[in-house]
Amino acid sequence: MNEQIQRKRDESQAHSGDEDLVLWTDGLSKLFGGIVALDDVNLSVERGELHAIIGPNGAGKTTLFNTVTGKLDPSEGSVWFDGEEITDLPQEERPHLGLARSFQSNQLFNDLTVLENIRIVVQTVNSGSFDLDLLGDGQSKFRDRAFEHLERVGLDDQHGVKTTNLSHGDQRRLGIAIALATEPSVLLLDEPTSGMGATETRETANMIDELQAELGLTILLIEHDMDIVLSMSDRITVLNQGEILATGPPDEIRENEAVQNAYLGGMREEL
Numbered sequence: 582m583n584e585q586i587q588r589k590r591d592e593s594q595a596h597s598g599d600e601d602l603v604l605w606t607d608g609l610s611k612l613f614g615g616i617v618a619l620d621d622v623n624l625s626v627e628r629g630e631l632h633a634i635i636g637p638n639g640a641g642k643t644t645l646f647n648t649v650t651g652k653l654d655p656s657e658g659s660v661w662f663d664g665e666e667i668t669d670l671p672q673e674e675r676p677h678l679g680l681a682r683s684f685q686s687n688q689l690f691n692d693l694t695v696l697e698n699i700r701i702v703v704q705t706v707n708s709g710s711f712d713l714d715l716l717g718d719g720q721s722k723f724r725d726r727a728f729e730h731l732e733r734v735g736l737d738d739q740h741g742v743k744t745t746n747l748s749h750g751d752q753r754r755l756g757i758a759i760a761l762a763t764e765p766s767v768l769l770l771d772e773p774t775s776g777m778g779a780t781e782t783r784e785t786a787n788m789i790d791e792l793q794a795e796l797g798l799t800i801l802l803i804e805h806d807m808d809i810v811l812s813m814s815d816r817i818t819v820l821n822q823g824e825i826l827a828t829g830p831p832d833e834i835r836e837n838e839a840v841q842n843a844y845l846g847g848m849r850e851e852l
């Protein structure tokens with residue numbers, strides 16, 4: 582291992598002793614052919630915070646999520662979770678550590694009901710293997726646990742509805758409930774309010790606030806709605822052209838000149 586890589590490793594491991602940090606990246610880069618989607622990104626997420634990732638279209642927000650969750654391999658750099666390097670850990674093993682991402686609608690079983698979708702995950706988490714047995718004896722405790730997750734996202738009264746018949750907003754809420762069913766400590770939400778009207782957006786924001794407070798979750802959030810970002814976040818990281826422009830609390834980000842310039846013409850008004 583050359584000296585530079587060893588030094589970086591040592592620095593990353595030094596973070597391992599920092600109890601406040603639950604997730605961080607070190608020199609994370611991702612290239613798609615000639616496109617630099619992420620460029621030497623050092624993200625650090627503190628335990629229990631709601632941390633928003635913002636930035637103009639194409640800034641690298643989704644790519645950052647995809648490399649943190651293992652959907653994509655980084656071109657360079659490392660990802661750390663709870664003091665351990667997870668850069669090479671397969672995507673499907675990360676939820677077992679407590680790192681979960683909201684499920685997308687195309688990951689749901691459309692012909693099963695809302696409750697059945699959650700129960701499969703609850704049972705799988707508890708039995709340690711994929712478990713489709715929804716009728717077996719002794720499964721009622723899983724049903725109760727599944728209901729609790731549905732209550733948290735306000736979908737309990739729709740437990741018998743087939744997923745395919747849910748509204749767009751409710752499918753997104755179900756995606757969050759399924760992620761909760763993996764019992765995460767860190768939850769990644771990629772534009773949870775996209776496609777929602779003003780009322781539904783506010784309700785979803787309140788729900789996320791409650792999840793953070795009641796479950797003590799750390800939440801990493803990609804969100805375009807600046808009102809939500811500025812009012813809810815403990816800290817914000819601003820990405821621009823694959824690089825971190827700034828990280829800090831909302832007031833600091835709002836005043837940051839580089840951030841204002843990056844948003845000029847587009848979202849400056851909203852800041």
Ligand SMILES: Nc1ncnc2c1ncn2[C@@H]1O[C@H](COP(=O)(O)OP(=O)(O)OP(=O)(O)O)[C@@H](O)[C@H]1O
Pocket residue numbers: 613616617618636637638639640641642643644645
């Ligand atoms: N699979 C891919 N193949 C090629 N280029 C990609 C791929 N995924 C992302 N990119 C490119 O990488 C850059 C960052 O994209 P990314 O989707 O991460 O940005 P984003 O900030 O999430 O954007 P948006 O707000 O529009 O969703 C963009 O230039 C995008 O075109």
